[in-house]
Amino acid sequence: MSDIKLNIRNMNFFYGNLQALLNINMNILKNHVTSLIGPSGCGKSTFLRSLNRMNDIIIGTRVEGKILLDGEDIYDRNIDVVDLRRKVGMVFQKSNPFPKSIFENVAYGLRINGERRINKISQRVEQSLKNAALWDEVKDRLNDSAMDLSGGQQQRLCIARALAVQPEVILMDEPASALDPLATQKIEELIFKLREHYTIVIVTHNMQQAARISDYTAFFYLGELIEFGETDQIFTRPKLKKTEDYITGRFG
Amino acid sequence: MKELKIKKTSINGQSFKPPNGLELPISHRGKQIAKSMLWRRIREKSISAFFLTNGLIAIVILLGIFSLLFIEAFPAIRKIGLMAFISKSNWNPTSFVKESYGILSMVVSTLMVTFGALLISVPVGIGCAAYLADVASPRVREVAKPIVEILAGIPSVVIGFLGIVLVGPLLGKLFGISNGLNAVNGSVLLSVMSLPTIISISEDAIVSVPQEFKNASLALGANKWQTLIRVTLPSALSGIIAAIMLGMGRAIGETMTVLMACGNAPAMPHSFLDSVRTMTATIAIELGETVQGDIHYRSLFVIGFILFLMTFLVNLISDMVLQRFQKRGL
Amino acid sequence: MNWRKINEKMGFMLLRLAFLVVIFILVFILYDIFSKGAGVINWEFITSKPRKGMTEGGIWPAIVGTFWVSMVTIIFAVPIGMFTAIYLNEYASQGRLIRMIRLAIRNLSGVPSIVYGLFGFALFVLMLNLRLSVISAGLTLGLLTLPWTITASEEALKTVPMSYREGALALGATKWQTIRTNVLPYAVPGMLTGTILGLARAAGETAPILFTGAAFFWPFLPKFPKVLFTQFMALPYHLFIMSTQHHEIVKVRPIAYGTALILIMLVLSMNILAIWIRYRFRKKYKRV
Numbered sequence: 001m002s003d004i005k006l007n008i009r010n011m012n013f014f015y016g017n018l019q020a021l022l023n024i025n026m027n028i029l030k031n032h033v034t035s036l037i038g039p040s041g042c043g044k045s046t047f048l049r050s051l052n053r054m055n056d057i058i059i060g061t062r063v064e065g066k067i068l069l070d071g072e073d074i075y076d077r078n079i080d081v082v083d084l085r086r087k088v089g090m091v092f093q094k095s096n097p098f099p100k101s102i103f104e105n106v107a108y109g110l111r112i113n114g115e116r117r118i119n120k121i122s123q124r125v126e127q128s129l130k131n132a133a134l135w136d137e138v139k140d141r142l143n144d145s146a147m148d149l150s151g152g153q154q155q156r157l158c159i160a161r162a163l164a165v166q167p168e169v170i171l172m173d174e175p176a177s178a179l180d181p182l183a184t185q186k187i188e189e190l191i192f193k194l195r196e197h198y199t200i201v202i203v204t205h206n207m208q209q210a211a212r213i214s215d216y217t218a219f220f221y222l223g224e225l226i227e228f229g230e231t232d233q234i235f236t237r238p239k240l241k242k243t244e245d246y247i248t249g250r251f252g
Numbered sequence: 253m254k255e256l257k258i259k260k261t262s263i264n265g266q267s268f269k270p271p272n273g274l275e276l277p278i279s280h281r282g283k284q285i286a287k288s289m290l291w292r293r294i295r296e297k298s299i300s301a302f303f304l305t306n307g308l309i310a311i312v313i314l315l316g317i318f319s320l321l322f323i324e325a326f327p328a329i330r331k332i333g334l335m336a337f338i339s340k341s342n343w344n345p346t347s348f349v350k351e352s353y354g355i356l357s358m359v360v361s362t363l364m365v366t367f368g369a370l371l372i373s374v375p376v377g378i379g380c381a382a383y384l385a386d387v388a389s390p391r392v393r394e395v396a397k398p399i400v401e402i403l404a405g406i407p408s409v410v411i412g413f414l415g416i417v418l419v420g421p422l423l424g425k426l427f428g429i430s431n432g433l434n435a436v437n438g439s440v441l442l443s444v445m446s447l448p449t450i451i452s453i454s455e456d457a458i459v460s461v462p463q464e465f466k467n468a469s470l471a472l473g474a475n476k477w478q479t480l481i482r483v484t485l486p487s488a489l490s491g492i493i494a495a496i497m498l499g500m501g502r503a504i505g506e507t508m509t510v511l512m513a514c515g516n517a518p519a520m521p522h523s524f525l526d527s528v529r530t531m532t533a534t535i536a537i538e539l540g541e542t543v544q545g546d547i548h549y550r551s552l553f554v555i556g557f558i559l560f561l562m563t564f565l566v567n568l569i570s571d572m573v574l575q576r577f578q579k580r581g582l
Numbered sequence: 583m584n585w586r587k588i589n590e591k592m593g594f595m596l597l598r599l600a601f602l603v604v605i606f607i608l609v610f611i612l613y614d615i616f617s618k619g620a621g622v623i624n625w626e627f628i629t630s631k632p633r634k635g636m637t638e639g640g641i642w643p644a645i646v647g648t649f650w651v652s653m654v655t656i657i658f659a660v661p662i663g664m665f666t667a668i669y670l671n672e673y674a675s676q677g678r679l680i681r682m683i684r685l686a687i688r689n690l691s692g693v694p695s696i697v698y699g700l701f702g703f704a705l706f707v708l709m710l711n712l713r714l715s716v717i718s719a720g721l722t723l724g725l726l727t728l729p730w731t732i733t734a735s736e737e738a739l740k741t742v743p744m745s746y747r748e749g750a751l752a753l754g755a756t757k758w759q760t761i762r763t764n765v766l767p768y769a770v771p772g773m774l775t776g777t778i779l780g781l782a783r784a785a786g787e788t789a790p791i792l793f794t795g796a797a798f799f800w801p802f803l804p805k806f807p808k809v810l811f812t813q814f815m816a817l818p819y820h821l822f823i824m825s826t827q828h829h830e831i832v833k834v835r836p837i838a839y840g841t842a843l844i845l846i847m848l849v850l851s852m853n854i855l856a857i858w859i860r861y862r863f864r865k866k867y868k869r870v
Contacts, residue, residue, distance in 0.1 A: 296757060300758075302665070306662060307666050307670060307679075307683055310666060310683055310686040310690060310729070311686045313686070314686040314689055314690055317701050320704055376604065377600075379596060380603070380604050382597050383594075383601040387594055387597055399604070401853060402850065402854075405779075405853045406786075406846065406849070407785075407818055407845060407846075407849060408695075408786070409818040409819075409822050410611075410786070410821065412822075413821055413842055414614065416826070418614060444611075451604070475586060475587070480593075505692070505693070506695075507694065507695055507696040507788075507789040508788045508789055512825065532696045535696050535699075535700060544708060556696070556697050556700045559697055563689075563692045563694060564689055564692070567689050567692045571688065
């Protein structure tokens with residue numbers, strides 16, 4: 001029986017007076033890929049960003065309920081948000097490398113944690129780039145600007161950057177939506193490999209992608225979690241009509 | 253764990269190893285983490301308190317100026333009476349016979365040169381702004397922006413100097429008077445000083461008018477000029493008004509230019525060709541002649557306080573106008 | 583509809599005319615000052631002191647005085663401006679406090695320069711007993727320049743994309759770490775531009791220094807730090823005196839023109855430098 005990495009209980013989310021998420025209850029299993037699907041604006045990204053408290057930086061947001069990471073409520077007052085974000089890493093929809101060198105991008109997380117030993121940093125950078133399937137392409141030009149890379153390479157760089165701080169969970173918000181099919185394929189292969197050692201939650205608009213790479217799927221609609229289950233079951237024998245309608249393309 | 257069927261199963265030939273041998277504080281528990289976390293929190297909190305203090309400085313300064321002016325001015329107001337200040341036109345604080353502190357003449361002078369300045373700078377400024385925002389090619393616009401900035405950067409004392417050596421004599425010849433240092437001179441020079449403000453803020457306002465409005469007008473068969481006059485400029489009106497108000501504020505508060513170029517006769521002016529002395533010039537001329545603490549000294553602070561209130565009011569109105577600007581979504 | 587076309591042509595011609603008037607004004611000013619002042623400028627003029635009741639000699643003390651006052655201004659106005667801008671853009675949340683601060687800044691930028699002079703006189707010269715000095719004048723000018731440096735710094739911070747901050751925070755950086763490593767380095771060119779422009783403004787102001795330390799004739803300036811506490815000559819003040827208070831106004835007019843030219847060249851070169859920096863760095867970060 002797999003462990004539960006993230007346990008979400010009765011979670012409600014508000015932007016000021018507007019309720020964006022309604023009574024979400026869900027378990028995210030360790031070392032599996034969970035995908036969040038649903039039409040635009042249904043709260044998937046909001047939910048994802050709640051898992052590493054990135055919504056905190058938006059003014060006026062409020063969370064009710066509990067989100068437990070390994071049994072600890074991440075919204076507890078004693079929790080160090082900075083530490084949380086190291087454990088729960090994020091890759092954004094639009095890749096956002098820093099305007100620094102490739103090396104410095106990946107090393108960033110280490111440096112802000114106080115790591116100064118250059119050989120440790122170099123080792124970690126190399127390992128992360130290898131794990132992100134980018135090392136071969138950039139190993140000769142680590143000091144070049146990250147902005148010179150292609151879109152797909154930049155996204156893999158952002159993944160390497162997130163891996164460098166050794167997170168336990170990786171959140172991905174439509175990581176391949178801005179990429180061409182070939183780059184998308186590379187990202188999907190990467191995700192498939194990464195789940196051996198990381199817990200992955202991925203938001204995607206692309207249902208084929210969800211079907212391809214995830215173990216579990218959660219279907220969101222208008223801020224509610226409609227159905228959650230093993231991907232295979234969701235896509236072949238959905239329990240609720242709404243799920244079936246979305247999957248077969250009747251709306252969305 | 254269920255086996256999942258996926259279409260692509262290639263692996264790039266690299267084995268996947270988690271990073272090894274590198275120490276970073278991975279464990280989430282332990283006193284060391286709690287201590288460094290506490291230390292980090294204290295540091296972050298004190299840094300943000302530091303920045304908050306800095307943020308408050310602007311308010312402190314504004315209140316400080318207001319209070320100090322008021323404190324210095326109040327004894328004079330109390331002794332002479334507010335009405336005596338603002339309703340009399342005779343300003344003669346050093347008279348042996350009967351001192352008087354009427355500021356009406358200088359207020360009128362200030363308003364005269366301001367109004368005269370706006371008469372010139374508003375049409376020219378808005379016209380120039382409309383040209384840059386709507387008609388000019390991007391290259392011209394690129395060149396024009398630095399030009400306006402450079403014009404804005406010319407020190408007021410240089411403008412005043414040119415008023416003495418160039419514009420004044422020119423006006424003298426034009427109007428057939430011996431001395432060109434008068435309100436007209438002041439108006440012309442102040443218009444040069446307020447032009448850059450009016451141009452840049454108006455230009456921002458005109459550029460922000462949504463393209464959809466212009467497109468709708470053109471699609472109905474109007475030409476570009478009609479669109480500009482009937483649609484674009486009215487839509488940008490709030491921003492333009494704000495620009496004018498700010499330009500006005502600049503003109504009211506200008507000191508050196510009017511000090512050098514207006515003649516500085518303290519009497520109530522009767523025409524634009526008269527020599528005038530504005531509120532700002534009065535302070536500049538007389539502060540050096542006063543004794544700290546006496547009535548004359550304090551009455552200059554009364555003038556300063558009134559100037560402060562005037563520019564505060566102008567700013568407030570322009571803010572309110574701009575707020576409506578944003579509310580309407582224009 | 584011929585009249586519509588004529589209307590349009592005339593209308594646009596008027597607008598173009600307005601634009602040309604503005605250009606003409608600037609060119610005219612520069613031409614006059616340059617042509618009548620250039621003849622006076624030579625090495626001696628710049629580097630020597632005034633002689634014979636200021637009817638001869640140079641304006642070196644005024645240049646030095648302007649330099650020192652500007653230094654005090656920058657040291658006061660730039661850091662505070664930067665920190666305030668950081669607070670406004672990075673730390674503050676929407677609400678009454680931030681609106682009040684912005685209102686205060688806008689009002690401060692509208693306060694007449696003579697009122698700053700009055701305030702500086704009462705506060706620095708008298709109350710704080712700093713007397714008529716470089717430091718009184720510099721602080722007064724600093725207050726005048728502050729709204730400017732705040733605004734310029736804030737604009738510089740705004741150009742840094744939000745994604746830099748988000749990316750850093752998501753990796754577990756603290757707020758200050760994010761600002762220090764991922765925001766400030768990219769805002770520096772903008773802040774530099776703002777600093778230089780503020781400096782140019784301060785150098786040209788006369789009213790604030792009229793009563794806080796500028797002197798008609800003060801040819802000897804001591805070294806740092808004594809220089810902070812003495813009166814001084816300054817370029818804009820010198821121009822003012824030469825053209826209005828001197829007992830032989832017509833005779834010294836050429837010197838006045840020379841002073842005006844030096845002042846304009848100073849201000850102009852700083853403006854051009856600032857514009858150039860902004861242009862260079864905008865190109866550098868364009869692909870970002």
